[in-house]
Amino acid sequence: MKVKLICHTPDPERTVAMSARLCYSAVGAEQLVEKMSPDQVAKLVDKIVEMGHLSTFEHVSFTFAVEGVSRVLTHQLVRHRIASYSQQSQRYVKEHDFEYIVPPSVAANPQAAARFAAVMDQVRAAYDELAALGVHQEDARYVLANATETKIVVTMNARSLLHFFELRCCARAQWEIRRLADAMLVEVRKVAPHLFRKAGPTCVTQGLCGEGDLTCGRLDSLNKQGGR
Amino acid sequence: MKVKLICHTPDPERTVAMSARLCYSAVGAEQLVEKMSPDQVAKLVDKIVEMGHLSTFEHVSFTFAVEGVSRVLTHQLVRHRIASYSQQSQRYVKEHDFEYIVPPSVAANPQAAARFAAVMDQVRAAYDELAALGVHQEDARYVLANATETKIVVTMNARSLLHFFELRCCARAQWEIRRLADAMLVEVRKVAPHLFRKAGPTCVTQGLCGEGDLTCGRLDSLNKQGGR
Amino acid sequence: MKVKLICHTPDPERTVAMSARLCYSAVGAEQLVEKMSPDQVAKLVDKIVEMGHLSTFEHVSFTFAVEGVSRVLTHQLVRHRIASYSQQSQRYVKEHDFEYIVPPSVAANPQAAARFAAVMDQVRAAYDELAALGVHQEDARYVLANATETKIVVTMNARSLLHFFELRCCARAQWEIRRLADAMLVEVRKVAPHLFRKAGPTCVTQGLCGEGDLTCGRLDSLNKQGGR
Amino acid sequence: MKVKLICHTPDPERTVAMSARLCYSAVGAEQLVEKMSPDQVAKLVDKIVEMGHLSTFEHVSFTFAVEGVSRVLTHQLVRHRIASYSQQSQRYVKEHDFEYIVPPSVAANPQAAARFAAVMDQVRAAYDELAALGVHQEDARYVLANATETKIVVTMNARSLLHFFELRCCARAQWEIRRLADAMLVEVRKVAPHLFRKAGPTCVTQGLCGEGDLTCGRLDSLNKQGGR
Numbered sequence: 001m002k003v004k005l006i007c008h009t010p011d012p013e014r015t016v017a018m019s020a021r022l023c024y025s026a027v028g029a030e031q032l033v034e035k036m037s038p039d040q041v042a043k044l045v046d047k048i049v050e051m052g053h054l055s056t057f058e059h060v061s062f063t064f065a066v067e068g069v070s071r072v073l074t075h076q077l078v079r080h081r082i083a084s085y086s087q088q089s090q091r092y093v094k095e096h097d098f099e100y101i102v103p104p105s106v107a108a109n110p111q112a113a114a115r116f117a118a119v120m121d122q123v124r125a126a127y128d129e130l131a132a133l134g135v136h137q138e139d140a141r142y143v144l145a146n147a148t149e150t151k152i153v154v155t156m157n158a159r160s161l162l163h164f165f166e167l168r169c170c171a172r173a174q175w176e177i178r179r180l181a182d183a184m185l186v187e188v189r190k191v192a193p194h195l196f197r198k199a200g201p202t203c204v205t206q207g208l209c210g211e212g213d214l215t216c217g218r219l220d221s222l223n224k225q226g227g228r
Numbered sequence: 229m230k231v232k233l234i235c236h237t238p239d240p241e242r243t244v245a246m247s248a249r250l251c252y253s254a255v256g257a258e259q260l261v262e263k264m265s266p267d268q269v270a271k272l273v274d275k276i277v278e279m280g281h282l283s284t285f286e287h288v289s290f291t292f293a294v295e296g297v298s299r300v301l302t303h304q305l306v307r308h309r310i311a312s313y314s315q316q317s318q319r320y321v322k323e324h325d326f327e328y329i330v331p332p333s334v335a336a337n338p339q340a341a342a343r344f345a346a347v348m349d350q351v352r353a354a355y356d357e358l359a360a361l362g363v364h365q366e367d368a369r370y371v372l373a374n375a376t377e378t379k380i381v382v383t384m385n386a387r388s389l390l391h392f393f394e395l396r397c398c399a400r401a402q403w404e405i406r407r408l409a410d411a412m413l414v415e416v417r418k419v420a421p422h423l424f425r426k427a428g429p430t431c432v433t434q435g436l437c438g439e440g441d442l443t444c445g446r447l448d449s450l451n452k453q454g455g456r
Numbered sequence: 457m458k459v460k461l462i463c464h465t466p467d468p469e470r471t472v473a474m475s476a477r478l479c480y481s482a483v484g485a486e487q488l489v490e491k492m493s494p495d496q497v498a499k500l501v502d503k504i505v506e507m508g509h510l511s512t513f514e515h516v517s518f519t520f521a522v523e524g525v526s527r528v529l530t531h532q533l534v535r536h537r538i539a540s541y542s543q544q545s546q547r548y549v550k551e552h553d554f555e556y557i558v559p560p561s562v563a564a565n566p567q568a569a570a571r572f573a574a575v576m577d578q579v580r581a582a583y584d585e586l587a588a589l590g591v592h593q594e595d596a597r598y599v600l601a602n603a604t605e606t607k608i609v610v611t612m613n614a615r616s617l618l619h620f621f622e623l624r625c626c627a628r629a630q631w632e633i634r635r636l637a638d639a640m641l642v643e644v645r646k647v648a649p650h651l652f653r654k655a656g657p658t659c660v661t662q663g664l665c666g667e668g669d670l671t672c673g674r675l676d677s678l679n680k681q682g683g684r
Numbered sequence: 685m686k687v688k689l690i691c692h693t694p695d696p697e698r699t700v701a702m703s704a705r706l707c708y709s710a711v712g713a714e715q716l717v718e719k720m721s722p723d724q725v726a727k728l729v730d731k732i733v734e735m736g737h738l739s740t741f742e743h744v745s746f747t748f749a750v751e752g753v754s755r756v757l758t759h760q761l762v763r764h765r766i767a768s769y770s771q772q773s774q775r776y777v778k779e780h781d782f783e784y785i786v787p788p789s790v791a792a793n794p795q796a797a798a799r800f801a802a803v804m805d806q807v808r809a810a811y812d813e814l815a816a817l818g819v820h821q822e823d824a825r826y827v828l829a830n831a832t833e834t835k836i837v838v839t840m841n842a843r844s845l846l847h848f849f850e851l852r853c854c855a856r857a858q859w860e861i862r863r864l865a866d867a868m869l870v871e872v873r874k875v876a877p878h879l880f881r882k883a884g885p886t887c888v889t890q891g892l893c894g895e896g897d898l899t900c901g902r903l904d905s906l907n908k909q910g911g912r
Binding site for chain 3: 826
């Protein structure tokens with residue numbers, strides 16, 4: 001999996017801080033931009049996070065190029081609706097030599113890994129034969145596996161990202177999208193550490209777990225450690 | 229493919245008409261509901277469609293149960309973001325005896341159809357063997373094909389549906405989602421004929437085609453027939 | 457203020473329960489609809505609420521006709537974006553005899569109430585004179601007060617409503633929109649008591665308050681009462 | 685009115701072009717970023733506009749600080765839901781010395797202008813007296829006029845902006861929001877001329893008018909000039 005933050009709103013924390021100040025100040029936006037020191041920006045962002053008043057987080061967006069992920073992942077990813085996507089099309093791009101994603105639980109089991117690789121070869125052969133029989137790639141792709149590698153460009157604003165991290169950094173999320181979420185969080189923290197200081201699943205951010213009997217135990221161990 | 233309209237806002241055209249009247253009238257909503265005859269409702273809805281002022285169409289929603297479709301279709305479908313979805317999960321439901329969708333271009337070609345069926349058997353065998361080797365179904369499903377049958381519940385409001393029909397009843401959409409869109413349109417026209425009177429691709433509704441060189445020729449033939 | 461639930465998805469709790477079951481069952485949607493008893497529906501909805509897996513709540517929508525509210529309220533209301541609105545237009549409807557909303561803090565203070573009524577008369581006179589001077593109503597309305605009565609039709613799905621109730625039933629919300637939210641909650645509980653069993657501000661639903669120093673004290677008193 | 689583009693996704697046209705290329709190419713996103721010349725970017729963006737395949741336009745966002753506008757304008761503006769807003773609050777900011785917006789039709793008529801100014805003075809006096817009587821500013825503001833000046837920060841992505849320009853650069857939009865839309869269009873064209881080359885009302889972009897009998901005549905005069 002390759003996750004690259006290819007662009008984002010410049011100076012995202014200042015943009016958020018300035019927007020927040022505007023709501024509670026008689027001064028205009030332009031003056032606010034100039035007046036705040038980096039330290040004031042950081043403090044105000046921290047306070048916004050603490051209060052949970054996240055509407056100003058929407059003013060800043062982050063765009064990622066994601067490669068080396070399966071269509072299992074992208075089918076889950078695009079369910080997040082406050083986001084924008086451009087995905088490599090299986091209708092228009094021929095998958096003559098497709099890569100595929102192997103789940104760690106398969107990779108760790110030599111017999112399963114061999115079986116997995118074998119069926120991928122069978123699928124590849126079927127795809128090529130269907131093409132040779134004159135089936136257009138948009139229909140030939142019906143035989144392609146969920147594991148088939150795809151590429152996608154994703155844009156989310158910071159508020160939507162926080163929601164995404166809450167759901168997808170959770171241990172209940174599937175391993176692949178959790179890896180993506182973790183990698184995206186690493187990236188955005190490099191450029192906006194205060195915005196994403198408290199990002200993550202609710203056990204980490206609120207000391208709460210909504211998973212009931214399905215809980216992973218992380219909250220318990222956080223509580224035993226005496227803090228989050 | 230099985231497409232069933234399982235519920236919708238009652239009396240959808242009256243709801244739209246009443247909301248539209250409220251915007252331009254000093255009278256309250258309650259009185260408006262009672263006052264309009266079915267004929268007045270139909271005329272007002274026709275006028276709203278004509279003017280393209282579709283915001284009132286959002287007040288009415290339609291929920292469909294869709295079965296017998298592939299994950300090719302659902303991956304495209306869930307890209308429509310002004311909509312709500314509940315899909316049968318491959319993480320939690322075991323696909324021991326999965327059905328699959330055969331594209332018409334494959335079904336029409338006996339050699340291709342045989343090849344297609346053969347690889348589906350190979351995939352099924354691999355899925356079962358991975359399960360037998362202790363791989364959890366959420367990872368075993370990585371070998372499942374795009375063609376695998378899935379079920380989904382979809383809710384869209386009438387405005388979002390019009391946009392969906394515009395894109396997906398178009399000849400450029402893939403056959404499977406076009407079939408779904410056509411079936412959904414048949415269903416909603418039964419309960420709200422005036423709301424969806426002009427629904428469809430832009431060649432039908434506006435006499436325009438945005439597909440450039442990729443055009444299907446439908447607009448030309450509509451124009452030759454002397455009308456749309 | 458007059459708040460009327462004018463329509464909603466029929467049998468909303470069954471629709472939610474059926475959608476939820478589909479996700480975790482190999483059985484089709486149609487069979488699920490028929491199979492569940494009212495008691496099974498109620499239990500499943502309660503469990504969904506408990507787990508916080510609210511995506512299935514989006515399949516059901518509720519439409520309200522709201523009258524006797526100010527434009528202070530509607531300017532706040534329409535900030536909720538996962539919703540649909542049709543509002544009485546001040547551009548197209550002449551406000552010759554407008555009603556206005558008096559805040560309780562003004563009504564409770566005779567001097568303030570008299571001052572308030574007097575300035576409303578001055579505004580009405582100015583509006584009429586501007587009209588007499590040939591100013592079109594869409595411009596004459598620039599003198600109209602925030603307090604001017606308006607009417608609006610609002611549609612939200614159940615998930616968006618839960619979010620709305622969380623923010624707007626909170627003591628930190630302004631009195632007018634809190635009244636609206638409280639009235640809407642009363643209405644939806646009549647037709648879907650299980651869906652909205654735990655609706656309200658986070659102090660009530662989660663035992664949490666995000667308002668920091670601005671807190672109203674309700675959480676403390678809930679805690680002292682030994683339960684929520 | 686003061687409209688300032690305070691930040692935006694860097695190199696917006698390259699971001700759009702790269703996202704579009706990814707969909708139709710087997711090459712990864714990273715390589716695509718580096719490979720395209722400015723001329724290739726411009727040509728691809730032009731083609732995307734021509735085809736109307738605008739989903740890639742969502743990857744780039746633009747943030748504006750807007751001052752010197754009325755609450756008539758912001759009440760209309762915030763109806764655009766695919767956008768983010770931070771507005772100066774009348775609950776938390778005291779309007780002791782508020783400015784107000786005078787419609788051109790009023791300004792051009794000396795009698796109307798005098799009447800307008802007089803009622804603004806009456807409103808100001810009432811607001812101050814209510815405050816002196818102990819009414820909190822969040823309730824005192826009920827007397828404030830629609831014309832009262834406000835400040836707002838707005839963020840929209842390029843696709844949402846195109847829709848905004850289509851509706852609000854139209855002669856049927858009210859003068860104030862049309863001025864805002866025109867000013868925003870000037871700003872974004874400076875940094876992304878190809879993205880917004882065809883932006884504007886449908887008479888300009890498609891040679892169509894949806895306003896029926898309410899049409900302004902612009903389409904007719906465009907047609908007479910022999911081109912758009």
